[in-house]
Amino acid sequence: xxxxxxxxxxxxxxxxxxxxxxxxxxxxxxxxxxxxxxxxxxxxxxxxxxxxxxxxxxxxxxxxxxxxxxxxxxxxxxxxxxxxxxxxxxxxxxxxxxxxxxxxxxxxxxxxxxxxxxxxxxxxxxxxxxxxxxxxxxxxxxxxxxxxxxxxxxxxxxxxxxxxxxxxxxxxxxxxxxxxxxxxxxxxxxxxxxxxxxxxxxxxxxxxxxxxxxxxxxxxxxxxxxxxxxxxxxxxxxxxxxxxxxxxxxxxxxxxxxxxxxxxxxxxxxxxxxxxxxxxxxxxxxxxxxxxxxxxxxxxxxxxxxxxxxxxxxxxxxxxxxxxxxxxxxxxxxxxxxxxxxxxxx
Amino acid sequence: xxxxxxxxxxxxxxxxxxxxxxxxxxxxxxxxxxxxxxxxxxxxxxxxxxxxxxxxxxxxxxxxxxxxxxxxxxxxxxxxxxxxxxxxxxxxxxxxxxxxxxxxxxxxxxxxxxxxxxxxxxxxxxxxxxxxxxxxxxxxxxxxxxxxxxxxxxxxxxxxxxxxxxxxxxxxxxxxxxxxxxxxxxxxxxxxxxxxxxxxxxxxxxxxxxxxxxxxxxxxxxxxxxxxxxxxxxxxxxxxxxxxxxxxxxxxxxxxxxxxxxxxxxxxxxxxxxxxxxxxxxxxxxxxxxxxxxxxxxxxxxxxxxxxxxxxxxxxxxxxxxxxxxxxxxxxxxxxxxxxxxxxxx
Numbered sequence: 001x002x003x004x005x006x007x008x009x010x011x012x013x014x015x016x017x018x019x020x021x022x023x024x025x026x027x028x029x030x031x032x033x034x035x036x037x038x039x040x041x042x043x044x045x046x047x048x049x050x051x052x053x054x055x056x057x058x059x060x061x062x063x064x065x066x067x068x069x070x071x072x073x074x075x076x077x078x079x080x081x082x083x084x085x086x087x088x089x090x091x092x093x094x095x096x097x098x099x100x101x102x103x104x105x106x107x108x109x110x111x112x113x114x115x116x117x118x119x120x121x122x123x124x125x126x127x128x129x130x131x132x133x134x135x136x137x138x139x140x141x142x143x144x145x146x147x148x149x150x151x152x153x154x155x156x157x158x159x160x161x162x163x164x165x166x167x168x169x170x171x172x173x174x175x176x177x178x179x180x181x182x183x184x185x186x187x188x189x190x191x192x193x194x195x196x197x198x199x200x201x202x203x204x205x206x207x208x209x210x211x212x213x214x215x216x217x218x219x220x221x222x223x224x225x226x227x228x229x230x231x232x233x234x235x236x237x238x239x240x241x242x243x244x245x246x247x248x249x250x251x252x253x254x255x256x257x258x259x260x261x262x263x264x265x266x267x268x269x270x271x272x273x274x275x276x277x278x279x280x281x282x283x284x285x286x287x288x289x290x291x292x293x294x295x296x297x298x299x300x301x302x303x304x305x306x307x308x309x310x311x312x313x314x315x316x317x318x319x320x321x322x323x324x325x326x327x328x329x330x331x332x333x334x335x336x337x338x339x340x341x342x343x344x345x346x
Numbered sequence: 347x348x349x350x351x352x353x354x355x356x357x358x359x360x361x362x363x364x365x366x367x368x369x370x371x372x373x374x375x376x377x378x379x380x381x382x383x384x385x386x387x388x389x390x391x392x393x394x395x396x397x398x399x400x401x402x403x404x405x406x407x408x409x410x411x412x413x414x415x416x417x418x419x420x421x422x423x424x425x426x427x428x429x430x431x432x433x434x435x436x437x438x439x440x441x442x443x444x445x446x447x448x449x450x451x452x453x454x455x456x457x458x459x460x461x462x463x464x465x466x467x468x469x470x471x472x473x474x475x476x477x478x479x480x481x482x483x484x485x486x487x488x489x490x491x492x493x494x495x496x497x498x499x500x501x502x503x504x505x506x507x508x509x510x511x512x513x514x515x516x517x518x519x520x521x522x523x524x525x526x527x528x529x530x531x532x533x534x535x536x537x538x539x540x541x542x543x544x545x546x547x548x549x550x551x552x553x554x555x556x557x558x559x560x561x562x563x564x565x566x567x568x569x570x571x572x573x574x575x576x577x578x579x580x581x582x583x584x585x586x587x588x589x590x591x592x593x594x595x596x597x598x599x600x601x602x603x604x605x606x607x608x609x610x611x612x613x614x615x616x617x618x619x620x621x622x623x624x625x626x627x628x629x630x631x632x633x634x635x636x637x638x639x640x641x642x643x644x645x646x647x648x649x650x651x652x653x654x655x656x657x658x659x660x661x662x663x664x665x666x667x668x669x670x671x672x673x674x675x676x677x678x679x680x681x682x683x684x685x686x687x688x689x690x691x692x
Contacts, residue, residue, distance in 0.1 A: 053483065296642065297640075333641030337638065
């Protein structure tokens with residue numbers, strides 16, 4: 001239900017973007033390459049790390065695209081930057097608005113700061129402290145909402161009306177999807193042998209961009225989503241062949257609680273080969289491996305790709321037996337150390 | 347006293363290496379380039395990360411060379427690999443011996459495993475658990491010693507006699523110094539604008555290699571050592587103009603408790619421009635910044651370069667006012683999460 005509400009609330013954006021209606025999907029390889037040109041001097045080209053130990057544990061060659069090292073600590077800055085810098089001057093002056101549990105809010109604040117325009121962000125009261133601190137650090141103006149998607153959206157609509165700023169949805173936005181797609185352009189240059197990419201799935205902005213770019217470059221590449229069992233709306237959507245939302249979600253991965261949108265669903269439906277469900281325990285175990293073996297500070301959402309590749313759902317599925325070179329997108333690293341610790345010692 | 351004992355114990359190695367006696371220092375740009383050729387297919391070319399937030403906090407442009415992502419989780423693998431792979435076949439068959447608080451032991455074990463020869467490592471009883479686990483993971487055979495340098499060395503001498511293996515000292519060895527120097531070759535390719543490099547100092551193998559290579563490429567580059575106040579033997583050595591050792595050391599940085607050796611002291615004396623002393627609190631604060639801002643899991647020794655650049659000793663010294671582009675070597679990331687946590691919440 002919420003997903004349809006989202007799409008109606010944000011239809012103004014979709015209509016404003018000419019690309020959307022004229023194509024099968026909200027973005028394509030051209031819009032993604034344009035995004036790369038627009039943002040490449042602003043974003044970090046994040047490194048791809050590998051570990052013999054993790055290769056040995058997983059039985060595959062793993063290539064970790066470390067978006068936790070992206071500005072703002074998450075991949076979100078790519079899409080936010082593309083959205084903010086593709087605005088015409090007269091659109092941009094009144095600023096940008098969004099709602100987000102944290103990473104997109106911080107990313108949009110930073111992108112707006114770089115362009116010299118205001119950013120207004122609606123944040124639910126349960127957002128991780130470190131993500132809120134990032135918003136403050138980057139000069140975003142915070143409006144608090146209750147934790148429900150409905151409350152977030154109502155507050156965002158109010159701020160939108162009061163400020164006249166442009167809404168930039170965290171994922172259901174063609175510019176956002178194109179920006180996130182630049183990850184694939186880099187990754188497949190850095191590790192061209194990759195035959196599979198595992199991507200965290202939430203609202204679907206990241207995986208849509210990644211899938212559209214990667215399948216355009218190499219149609220044989222497998223795109224697998226990793227989703228928490230306690231927020232398995234995307235898996236249910238694929239099974240039902242329409243967007244399914246959940247009355248509530250329950251997962252340690254605070255960044256993976258959103259539902260698919262009208263622009264991301266068609267890509268997930270058509271281009272995502274499978275969705276691998278993992279438990280919170282598997283996510284925490286993977287997070288520990290990221291710290292102890294890979295030496296990378298990740299948030300739970302960021303560790304889910306590794307959790308997926310180590311899960312029985314992946315390892316025992318004969319369809320993925322020949323996935324030899326697996327790209328894993330570590331989506332972000334913004335975690336309160338206290339929360340991390342509580343999770344690790346449980 | 348211990349340092350001199352070390353040099354007498356290991357004189358067999360020094361004499362075996364023709365380079366040592368014929369040159370002013372144990373290594374030079376040629377031996378470092380040879381090391382690079384020897385090991386480049388075996389080691390990770392580690393990425394250089396940057397953070398606008400940390401640039402802003404420090405007032406400089408910081409370039410973090412992340413050796414925590416090196417195989418084995420620390421720069422030590424470079425030197426160990428160079429030593430192991432420069433052995434003639436007849437030397438190599440009996441294996442290698444060393445003593446180390448952990449990172450060198452693990453690195454040597456891994457290098458020996460890659461060459462298919464045994465590694466015997468003497469480890470003090472107080473070594474961090476994760477470092478010991480690395481040794482086991484890489485197939486090293488462990489001999490436990492008491493925590494003193496004397497006990498380590500006596501045990502190493504015994505193992506040496508029993509096995510007939512080749513001793514590879516953690517730092518007082520020309521092959522080790524040359525291997526560590528390959529860091530500078532990479533770093534100055536990755537960030538040629540660097541005018542200063544800050545390097546953790548312990549036995550001096552890392553900083554000797556880094557200084558020899560960097561000053562050969564660009565004589566104007568500043569090489570600054572970062573040392574814990576509780577293990578300030580290198581600073582005292584520079585002040586006294588001869589090697590000074592301490593009756594005991596007290597620092598959270600378990601990797602920085604060794605004293606300079608006969609091969610590293612001349613380089614430190616001549617090519618290290620200054621030594622910046624930092625407190626354990628400054629180290630822990632820097633470690634937290636590495637986790638929270640840079641998203642890198644570092645050990646205390648690995649965070650000391652950042653601690654130094656943020657210290658008053660660096661910031662308020664007019665000699666370093668024009669250090670605009672500072673390379674910081676994050677030496678390693680092997681830390682027990684429990685120990686980390688205890689340190690962070692103090």
